[in-house]
Amino acid sequence: MSVVIEQPRSPRSRKGANWEKYGWMYMRASGALLVILIFGHLFTNLFLGEGIKAIDFAFVGGKWSDPFWKVWDLAMLWLALIHGTNGMRTIVNDYASKEAVRKTLVWALWGICAVLVTLGTLVVFTFDPCPAGAAAELLPSFCPAS
Amino acid sequence: MPTMPAGTLYRGKVGMWSWVLHRITGVAIFFFLLVHVLDTALVRLSPEAYNAVIGTYKTPIIGLAELGLVAAILFHALNGVRVILIDFWRKGVKYQNVMFWIVVAVALLIFIGFAPRHLAHVFG
Ligand code: HEM
Numbered sequence: 001m002s003v004v005i006e007q008p009r010s011p012r013s014r015k016g017a018n019w020e021k022y023g024w025m026y027m028r029a030s031g032a033l034l035v036i037l038i039f040g041h042l043f044t045n046l047f048l049g050e051g052i053k054a055i056d057f058a059f060v061g062g063k064w065s066d067p068f069w070k071v072w073d074l075a076m077l078w079l080a081l082i083h084g085t086n087g088m089r090t091i092v093n094d095y096a097s098k099e100a101v102r103k104t105l106v107w108a109l110w111g112i113c114a115v116l117v118t119l120g121t122l123v124v125f126t127f128d129p130c131p132a133g134a135a136a137e138l139l140p141s142f143c144p145a146s
Numbered sequence: 147m148p149t150m151p152a153g154t155l156y157r158g159k160v161g162m163w164s165w166v167l168h169r170i171t172g173v174a175i176f177f178f179l180l181v182h183v184l185d186t187a188l189v190r191l192s193p194e195a196y197n198a199v200i201g202t203y204k205t206p207i208i209g210l211a212e213l214g215l216v217a218a219i220l221f222h223a224l225n226g227v228r229v230i231l232i233d234f235w236r237k238g239v240k241y242q243n244v245m246f247w248i249v250v251a252v253a254l255l256i257f258i259g260f261a262p263r264h265l266a267h268v269f270g
């Protein structure tokens with residue numbers, strides 16, 4: 001089946017919520033927020049201090065013992081993954097010529113997005129900076145010495 | 147002899163190339179983020195597992211790839227702001243061409259401020 005492309009200025013014929021429009025608005029709203037979130041993330045993790053050299057379990061433990069960075073990372077996780085997935089959906093819609101292939105890919109994209117958003121959220125909420133039985137020299141300095 | 151199609155207001159100009167770059171960088175960042183959420187999740191497994199994987203981020207080859215990632219983010223983010231301005235600012239369309247070069251200049255400036263420091267961390 002070939003795709004019917006409507007005249008750009010013809011009135012909307014379909015009924016119901018205009019999801020394409022909400023998607024379009026979401027790309028812009030999330031993009032504006034992500035500039036701050038991602039630039040801040042890269043500044044603290046790659047630029048300040050020893051940059052990439054300083055990143056290890058203890059570094060993450062230090063950041064995620066502060067609710068500020070938990071909220072920061074959760075916002076970044078949700079906004080960036082949904083933004084990226086919706087952007088990939090646009091690209092799939094542009095290039096997949098078979099409807100079955102297109103549908104499968106779009107479903108796969110949202111499936112991956114849901115799994116990773118859930119995983120990342122659980123990781124932030126269940127994170128323990130001082131896991132029992134771990135080698136003390138790998139843990140943040142505030143952990144009780146074991 | 148087939149001839150090259152002539153350019154239009156869009157084709158072969160800043161409008162087209164900024165879109166191509168925006169698309170390519172968006173896809174690249176997306177795939178990085180998939181891996182990145184997984185590697186960060188290793189903090190729930192054990193400190194050793196997380197440190198082993200994040201250790202690869204400090205190797206010369208991945209260290210250089212991080213420069214590419216930062217360059218991609220800088221372009222995608224700043225050009226994204228340009229796209230938003232074209233859509234919502236009254237004079238956005240008029241200045242889209244200048245704004246593209248401002249995006250390139252600002253991205254380059256930030257990159258020049260970042261790259262030597264990052265290279266020192268990776269190779270120092
Ligand atoms: C090479 C560059 C990067 C490094 C070294 C890095 C490092 C880290 C580290 C150490 C964490 C743990 C928590 C924290 O420090 O806040 C983290 C989490 C996170 N990063 Fe990055 N990051 C990089 C680039 C990015 C980029 C470009 C994005 C967005 C597209 C991103 C998105 C995230 C998200 C969403 C989390 C939270 C994950 C979760 O909730 O499980 N990071 N990153």
Ligand code: HEM
Nearest residue numbers: 027031034035080084087088090169172173175176223226
């Ligand atoms: C840093 C802040 C960001 C800004 C300001 C931003 C801005 C935008 C905007 C405005 C669009 C829509 C373009 C259009 O409708 O023509 C877009 C598309 C897209 N973005 Fe982002 N974005 C950002 C971060 C990200 C991240 C972190 C990812 C990946 C996880 C990503 C992946 C994509 C993709 C794949 C597209 C679709 C490109 C296309 O249709 O050609 N972006 N971005």
